[in-house]
Amino acid sequence: xxxxxxxxxxxxxxxxxxxxxxLFGAGKDAENNTRNCYHSxxxxxxxxxxxxxxxxxxxxxxxxxxxxxxxxxxxxxxMANPETQRHRTRQNRRSKRRPSSSAAKPARKDRVPLRLxxxxxxxxxxxxxxxxxxxSLLTPYVQQLGIPHVWASIIWLCGPLSGLLVQPLxxxxxxxxxxxxxxxxxxxxxxxxxxxxxxxxxxHSADIGWWFGDxxxxxxxxxxxxxxxxWILDVANNVTQGPCRALLGDLTGKDHRRTRVAxxxxxxxxxxxxxxxxxxxxxxxWYKVFTFARTPACSISCxxxxxxxxxxxxxxxxxxxxSIMSAHEVPLNSSGAHQAEEATGExxxxxxxxxxxxxxxxxxxxxxxxxxxxxxxLTWIGWFPFLxxxxxxxxxxxxxxxxxxxxxxxxGVRKGALGxxxxxxxxGATSVLMERLCRKRGPGFVWGIxxxxxxxxxxxxxxxxxxxxxxGYVGKDLPPxxxxxxxxxxFTVLGLPLAITYSVPxxxxxxxxxxxxxxxxxxxxxxxxAIVIPQMVVSxxxxxxDQLFGGGNTPAFGVAAVxxxxxxxxxxxxxxxxGGQKARIEV
Numbered sequence: 020x021x022x023x024x025x026x027x028x029x030x031x032x033x034x035x036x037x038x039x040x041x042l043f044g045a046g047k048d049a050e051n052n053t054r055n056c057y058h059s060x061x062x063x064x065x066x067x068x069x070x071x072x073x074x075x076x077x078x079x080x081x082x083x084x085x086x087x088x089x090x091x092x093x094x095x096x097x098m099a100n101p102e103t104q105r106h107r108t109r110q111n112r113r114s115k116r117r118p119s120s121s122a123a124k125p126a127r128k129d130r131v132p133l134r135l136x137x138x139x140x141x142x143x144x145x146x147x148x149x150x151x152x153x154x155s156l157l158t159p160y161v162q163q164l165g166i167p168h169v170w171a172s173i174i175w176l177c178g179p180l181s182g183l184l185v186q187p188l189x190x191x192x193x194x195x196x197x198x199x200x201x202x203x204x205x206x207x208x209x210x211x212x213x214x215x216x217x218x219x220x221x222x223h224s225a226d227i228g229w230w231f232g233d234x235x236x237x238x239x240x241x242x243x244x245x246x247x248x249x250w251i252l253d254v255a256n257n258v259t260q261g262p263c264r265a266l267l268g269d270l271t272g273k274d275h276r277r278t279r280v281a282x283x284x285x286x287x288x289x290x291x292x293x294x295x296x297x298x299x300x301x302x303x304x305w306y307k308v309f310t311f312a313r314t315p316a317c318s319i320s321c322x323x324x325x326x327x328x329x330x331x332x333x334x335x336x337x338x339x340x341x342s343i344m345s346a347h348e349v350p351l352n353s354s355g356a357h358q359a360e361e362a363t364g365e366x367x368x369x370x371x372x373x374x375x376x377x378x379x380x381x382x383x384x385x386x387x388x389x390x391x392x393x394x395x396x397l398t399w400i401g402w403f404p405f406l407x408x409x410x411x412x413x414x415x416x417x418x419x420x421x422x423x424x425x426x427x428x429x430x431g432v433r434k435g436a437l438g439x440x441x442x443x444x445x446x447g448a449t450s451v452l453m454e455r456l457c458r459k460r461g462p463g464f465v466w467g468i469x470x471x472x473x474x475x476x477x478x479x480x481x482x483x484x485x486x487x488x489x490x491g492y493v494g495k496d497l498p499p500x501x502x503x504x505x506x507x508x509x510f511t512v513l514g515l516p517l518a519i520t521y522s523v524p525x526x527x528x529x530x531x532x533x534x535x536x537x538x539x540x541x542x543x544x545x546x547x548x549a550i551v552i553p554q555m556v557v558s559x560x561x562x563x564x565d566q567l568f569g570g571g572n573t574p575a576f577g578v579a580a581v582x583x584x585x586x587x588x589x590x591x592x593x594x595x596x597x598g599g600q601k602a603r604i605e606v
Contacts, residue, residue, distance in 0.1 A: 155296070178256075218332065280454060393549075418498055437507065444511075483509070
């Protein structure tokens, strides 16, 4: 430390103190700072000491004065602990040599909270509530209206057709939608309103046919109105479900873990909707609650169906409101041309025709994408016969009943709805554990093992049908308790592979296809092709196929078992592991 005495006339006693460079790292800059001026008696004593050094210009100041100077310059904390200042000096030197990472990297966009994704996905519960009623009650109901079993599957052809045409088209339109309400929400609201309209038409089809002259034995008008409402319902489901999944994809962006979590939430709400829908369908006393539902044209079973759809209207309205009010979409054109170009680039050139944009992307697909689509197609060849004929199988093969002939068939259908309720509980529990399962073993392996389990369950259904016929109670009495428990157990176990089917393929396609520059809506439409084309094959072929082997549902379940087994082995062996098993969900 250097201390110089100034001889300035205006400042006769001014002391200039230079801070030691080895302590503070300030070098010559610190020596040029003026720190303190002492009273006259202190300066005099100081000058007397300095005269004894033969005119030396630099002297050692009194210890008290130096402490005061340093205290005034750097504060009490530094003087109390010199090590602290040394540590700060080293940190300052490091910070000068190494710029902070935040300055080198752009700030990452804040991720959407998981609770918001949960609320947005809630609309899946409303969609699936109506879908559960459709799956559990409408195949038996259309046979009660007079359509033979061999043609019942043809009615379901509208679902795959609407999925083939409507969902990719809606995905494309939503990718380019410039509404001030956002890209996805207008389609979600429109689809929900169409669902409400369609279920009211289906529920009142017998009444409408009665107004046009139907009788109890001849119901052509009721069948026509039912099919019309059924087709609207399938179109509405595709209009709503695709944009909802695309909205979740928009919110999660390129965060693969967040994408899997969002799809797991969607699957969870599908399970909740299934539980509530199947519980509603399995209850046979709704006509007592909604007493006005029973009419001369609408029997007890019809009144129960109509009442269940009244509840569906309320549920879809509530969940749709929660979903659209939770998602804060930025309109496509609200931020100028830059955002418009970014959004348009998600799904291709804006001037391209839709079909060319959809099918033109196929040539860019990598082998893993084609493998995922192939496994998806085989998986749905396995699932669709079960989804079409699960409650019908319970009413025919297990309870030995026929539509409009006694109560065994209707009792079996209600028991099948109970089995689907248990199925949905397992589906929901599996959805909660989905991320952990995929992180530990990889999504491809989990998907493959679940499909093999699905094949085992379908084989068990064939064995149970054989046992029921071998015992000989079919057509004569109610089934033994053991047979019913076994059937319900099969339905319950199938909830695990169904949850994986509802979640893993969507997450895999979303993460593999984004490098092509496709929008989330169009990518979901591409995956939808791998779902609806197998459904079309099953819808057209299952009825004649069953009739070729003597009727019933067992021939279709045999094909389903083989398809599920093949898809399981392909998924285990051919789908590459993405390393997701080491990932963790960041909340």
